[in-house]
Amino acid sequence: MRKSALIALTAGTLAVAAAGVYYFLRPGMLPQNNATPQLSASTQLINKGEYLARVGDCIACHTQPNGVPFAGGRAMVTPFGALYVPNITPDDETGMGLWTSDEFYRTMHSGISRKGELLYPAMPYPQYTQVTREDSDAIYAYLMSIPPVKQKNREHELGFPYNKRDILVGWRTLYFKEGEFKPDPKQSMEWNRGAYLVKGLGHCAMCHTAVNALGGSSEAKAFEGGMIPNQNWYAPSLTSNREAGLGNWTIREITDLLQSGVSHRGTVYGPMAEVVFNSLQYMTDEDAKAMAVYLKALPQKDNSPPPTSKARLISPETMELGRKVYVAQCAMCHSEDGRGQPPAYPPLAGNQSITMETPVNSIRMVLNGGYPPGTKKNPRPHGMPPFSHILNDEEVAAVTTYIRVAWGNTGTPVNAKQVNDLRTLLPE
Amino acid sequence: MRFLAAPWLGAIFLFAVFPATAQTRAPDAVPAFKTLDSVEARVQGCVTCHGQQGQGTANGYFPRIAGKPAGYLYNQLIAFRNGTRHYPPMNYLVAYLPDPYLKEMAEHFAAQKPAYSVQERPALSAAVVARGQMLVTAGDPKKGLPACIACHSANLMGTEPGIPGLAGLRPAYVVGQLTRWKVGERRAAEPDCMKRIANRLTDEDITAVAGYLALQTPATNASPEPSNLVRMPFACGSQR
Numbered sequence A: 001m002r003k004s005a006l007i008a009l010t011a012g013t014l015a016v017a018a019a020g021v022y023y024f025l026r027p028g029m030l031p032q033n034n035a036t037p038q039l040s041a042s043t044q045l046i047n048k049g050e051y052l053a054r055v056g057d058c059i060a061c062h063t064q065p066n067g068v069p070f071a072g073g074r075a076m077v078t079p080f081g082a083l084y085v086p087n088i089t090p091d092d093e094t095g096m097g098l099w100t101s102d103e104f105y106r107t108m109h110s111g112i113s114r115k116g117e118l119l120y121p122a123m124p125y126p127q128y129t130q131v132t133r134e135d136s137d138a139i140y141a142y143l144m145s146i147p148p149v150k151q152k153n154r155e156h157e158l159g160f161p162y163n164k165r166d167i168l169v170g171w172r173t174l175y176f177k178e179g180e181f182k183p184d185p186k187q188s189m190e191w192n193r194g195a196y197l198v199k200g201l202g203h204c205a206m207c208h209t210a211v212n213a214l215g216g217s218s219e220a221k222a223f224e225g226g227m228i229p230n231q232n233w234y235a236p237s238l239t240s241n242r243e244a245g246l247g248n249w250t251i252r253e254i255t256d257l258l259q260s261g262v263s264h265r266g267t268v269y270g271p272m273a274e275v276v277f278n279s280l281q282y283m284t285d286e287d288a289k290a291m292a293v294y295l296k297a298l299p300q301k302d303n304s305p306p307p308t309s310k311a312r313l314i315s316p317e318t319m320e321l322g323r324k325v326y327v328a329q330c331a332m333c334h335s336e337d338g339r340g341q342p343p344a345y346p347p348l349a350g351n352q353s354i355t356m357e358t359p360v361n362s363i364r365m366v367l368n369g370g371y372p373p374g375t376k377k378n379p380r381p382h383g384m385p386p387f388s389h390i391l392n393d394e395e396v397a398a399v400t401t402y403i404r405v406a407w408g409n410t411g412t413p414v415n416a417k418q419v420n421d422l423r424t425l426l427p428e
Numbered sequence B: 001m002r003f004l005a006a007p008w009l010g011a012i013f014l015f016a017v018f019p020a021t022a023q024t025r026a027p028d029a030v031p032a033f034k035t036l037d038s039v040e041a042r043v044q045g046c047v048t049c050h051g052q053q054g055q056g057t058a059n060g061y062f063p064r065i066a067g068k069p070a071g072y073l074y075n076q077l078i079a080f081r082n083g084t085r086h087y088p089p090m091n092y093l094v095a096y097l098p099d100p101y102l103k104e105m106a107e108h109f110a111a112q113k114p115a116y117s118v119q120e121r122p123a124l125s126a127a128v129v130a131r132g133q134m135l136v137t138a139g140d141p142k143k144g145l146p147a148c149i150a151c152h153s154a155n156l157m158g159t160e161p162g163i164p165g166l167a168g169l170r171p172a173y174v175v176g177q178l179t180r181w182k183v184g185e186r187r188a189a190e191p192d193c194m195k196r197i198a199n200r201l202t203d204e205d206i207t208a209v210a211g212y213l214a215l216q217t218p219a220t221n222a223s224p225e226p227s228n229l230v231r232m233p234f235a236c237g238s239q240r
Helices: A002-025 A041-055 A101-110 A133-145 A167-175 A189-199 A251-260 A270-278 A285-297 A316-334 A360-368 A393-408 A416-423 B007-022 B039-050 B070-082 B088-093 B099-110 B126-137 B171-183 B193-200 B203-215
Strands: A075-078 A081-084
Touching: A041 A133, A101 A133, A189 A285, A251 A270, A251 A285, A316 A393, A360 A393, A360 A416, A360 B088, A393 A416, B039 B099, B070 B088, B070 B099, B126 B203, B171 B193, B171 B203
Parallel strands: none
Antiparallel strands: A075 A081
16 A cells, blocks of 8 residues: 555556656757858858849840840841840850959940950949949849850941941040049038949949930039930930939939839839839849939039020910810829829929920820839839820820920920821830 | 728719710720729729729620639730730730739629620621531531530530630621631630631621621629530630
8 A cells, every 4th residue: 555655656646757857858849940041151142243243234125025134136226227236144155154253344434345345335334333342243143144055146236337346445545434433522421322223233324424426425514414316205404403303303313213113203114113113122222322422412503594574475275275185184193273283293384304305205294194113112003095086196296295385384385296207206 | 092991971972973974985894993902993994994893884895704714814914024925905914914913803803794795796798697506506517617506505604714704706807806816816726716707707707706796695693604504616725
């Protein structure tokens, strides 16, 4: 009896002890490691390069419509003939597989190919020259990491004398200034970062600076706006408050426009929609803000005086026709007072892109409509329908005139001939 | 839309807008919507050509898109965006729109069931009508041509997910598309069944088919055929 009780007691004690041991030593869940995993140096470099390649929008030109990214082949139509953009995937035979980072940097910085040929400035090396060696190496590392694609480069189709690369020696003397970006110590870190991105990888000057008959642009006219060759869209001046000067925009309005494609002041369409879609929507908030700070601080200079009242003279009939068309077709979205419903539908009252000297963009929008790009921050943009099949040249001219002068807007009238010239172009 | 938050305000606004336009233009092709944050408002970019509900407009070349299978409409939007279907006004409009958004637009118009607009009935000879009817309803075995309805369904509403309805399409559009297929300007996913068919059609056949289709009174409130009931006479890439 006593012996069995002792055994039971011992067994009970042992069971309790075992349960205790199990309780304290039970495996449970693996402790969570909340620290972000440390990426290897090469991974970090490739990630950085991917980001910078997006800022530089390499994919836009180096990819054929519906083609494999970076495999080249896209035709760049210029007034001098067609250029075919090369394959920059790391294929040893047809791409950049055998390139070294030195050779890649020389191309970015000096506009000289691996074989030592001078590049046509369709490649924005006059801007990329500002890119640091460090950033160039990161882009190189990224491009070496993407899948190689075997696709032979197509020969350019340029007329004489433009097919002779030697003429580029002269062009470079006139228009190419080699040199990495030099920060301005008088400005903030943020301004300098913005300046580096806008002037370098962003290559904004490529469109927003007028190009002359030789395909060159002068530094004195930087960001003063210009017609985009062969696209027939006007890239507005970034330095004039009468165009797309951003002096009186808030930083938030500028970053919204760059990253999401829409803002409370305006919306991007056409070639700028492509830039936002392929490139700017991927910018970090910090970089977008830095660009905005730099763009807003660009010195504002209006080279042309505001239009005289004589230039703004409009017949009452035109104004009335324009108003009728506006009320019937446009007011639903842009509202009768022209304030729009931003950011879904941009305001037309006080919108610089509508009142600027050239009416090309406004006419094109009325004719062809347009959707802003679908972006990470605005994946389901509102869009505008085409009116080219509904309104005749007089009606388009009248309604464009109306929005350029109504609500205190300071634009000039548009005539039917200007509309007709743009009607014959295919929308793009 | 913020300043039209109250529906009755919107009604007053619309009332104010429409009288000015009603005389010359069909109001169903003029931009109009109730809520700013809605699919309806987002597809206003489509309405001047395809109508508010996708019913089509006065211009015969712009097709009715309402009630077509969502898969078909989505495939077309993707093809326009990627440039594999070529029509510059559409290529331009959807160039920078992401897949999920195009899918949403396709589903929106697939779900619409607006009334059919009154068709202009083409004046055709009895022989042309007979040829058209034969091709649409029975095909031409001598040329290896299956009937249109074998894939596009007996009520011409199409078949899920990728075969479009033909009901309510006007001759200008049907002739345009079949001709473009024949010359290789329009393609579908491989295997491209419509290419095989277009290759077997003469220009006269195309006119007859388009004319006969325009004479049909479309079924109201009908939907595309479910895919599990239809065995395609030709293999179609869009039906996989």
